Amino acid sequence: MKKEYYEVLGVSRTATKDEIKKAYRKLALQFHPDKNPDNKDAEEHFKEVNEAYEVLSNDDKRRRYDQFGHAGVGSSAASGGGGQYGGGASDLNDIFSAFNDMFSGGKSRGGGSPFGFEEAFGGGGRRGRASSGIPGTDLKIRLKLTLEEIAKGVEKTLKIKKQVTCPECNGSGSKSGATENCQTCHGSGEVRQASKTMFGQFVNIAACPTCGGEGRIIKDRCTSCYGEGIKLGEVTVKVTVPSGVEDGNYLTLRGQGNSGPRGGVAGDLLVVIEEIPHELFSRHGDDVVYSLAVSFPDLVLGTKVEVPTLDGAVKLTIPPSTQPETMLRIAGHGIGHLRGSSRGDQYVKVNVYVPKDLSHQDKELLKDLKKSSGISPTAHNDKDAKGFFEKARDIFS
Ligand SMILES: [Zn+2]
Ligand SMILES: [Zn+2]
Structure with a gap:
């Protein structure tokens, strides 16, 4: 079972943003790979701490996490492992860039931030993403699930059309893999344009139009992908859906979106x-409700019936004198909770069956029954009925 994010950071569920940041900073420094070379345990801890921080430091993600647990933030462990959609931080490069952002705080490096990354580790050589190219875009797909699948969780294999890495050139966009510096920007990926105005001179910095900001131009373009390094393809993706998900919930599969042009990191799916x-059950949170029509004699005398559940037919006892609209509970046949292993319940809403076509003989039987003193609701033989009549008088008078 995956650790609670709050537990990972050692803070309470009501911790403020500041407390979370402080706790993260302390742990991140303690487990940082630069301080723990070749220590797999520390690296795992470091990833764990970063994943927890990524979620808890973001109001929206934290709210989803509080509500749905790991599954709410697209984390792997809610499905029982596998790690095929690694929570926030499966890629160390991603972590480092987030880490650097935090420690440099967007201010001047080493100066404005209370704890410069460089100060702590002596020159962060890992700044930024290591990969080249342009990042791939995210993909969104809809996955229709039956209530049965949601009740127990399900593993689905999906066929997805998306931009995949070109197999001919391995995503480089070049037949030989050769590139050269862009002539326009001399490899910087940026172009500067100075403009003079009455307020003085302004310098605009924009992505280089020749190389698209990559700084390099490929030689001998791959003819299969026209130099893009990606092309349309079809892949199969396995998705493990935890029980208890709801309409509109989504799972994030890191790096399973479109591949990035020329070796860029893939987007998410x-x-x-x-x-x-x-068609039989209506869902109310993790409980389901089934409506059952029962004959008047069975309601009065009690009976045993078979009712459908999400797990197949189950025997249900209708006790004697069951009133219409009674909710009978079949424990544990509802939807599996998103967090934890137990399930919600099924409720059977009992209604009285009123036949529309009766034989002459049946009608005579009912007429006979009607003559019996205990069969009709009157003020003196039925307390509930009395209450009903009083209420009705209040309403209609
Ligand atoms: Zn290619
Ligand atoms: Zn350029």
Whole structure:
């Protein structure tokens, strides 16, 4: 089972942003790979701490996490492992860039931030993403699930059309893999344009139009992908959906979106859950409700019936004198909770069956029954009925 993010950072669930930041900073420094070379344990801890911080430092993600647990923030462990959609931080490069952002605080390096990254580690050589190219875009797909699948969780294999890395050139966009410095920007990826105005001279910095900001131009373009390094392809993706998800929830599969042009990091794949309405059951949170029509004699005398559940038919006892609209509970046959292993319940809403076509003989039987003193609601033989009549008088008078 995956550790609670709050536990990972050692803070309470009501911790303020400042407390979370402080706790993160302390742990991140303690477990940072530069301080723990070749220590796999420390690296795992470092990743764990960063993943927790990424979620808890973001109001929106924290709210989702509080509500849905790890699954709410697209984390792997809610599905029981596998790590195929690593939570926030499966890629160390991602972590370092987030880490650097935090420690440099967007201010002048080493100066404005209370704790410069460089100060702590002596020259952060890992600043920024290591990969080249342009990042791939995120993909969003809808996944329709039956209530049965949602109740127990399900593993789905999806076929997805997306931009994949070109197999001919391995994503480089070049037949031989050779590139050369861009002539326009001399490899910087940026162009500067000075403009003079009455307020003085302004310098605009924009992405180089020749190389698209990459700084390098490929030689001998790959003919299969026209130098893009990506092309349309089809892949199969396995998704493990935890039980208890709801319409509109989504799972984030890190790095399973579109591949990036010329070796750029792939985007994410967002799997949006769509719940197919069930023909027998209505869902209320993690409970389901089933409506059952029962004959008047069975309601009075009690009976045993078979009712459908999400797990197949189950025997249900209708106790004697069951009133219409009674909710009978079948424990544990509802939807599996998103957090934890238990399940919600099924409720059977009992209604009285009123036949429309009766034989002459049945009608005579009912007429006979009607003559019996205990069969009709009157003020003196039924307390509930009395209450009902009083209420009705209040309303209609
Ligand atoms: Zn290619
Ligand atoms: Zn350029």
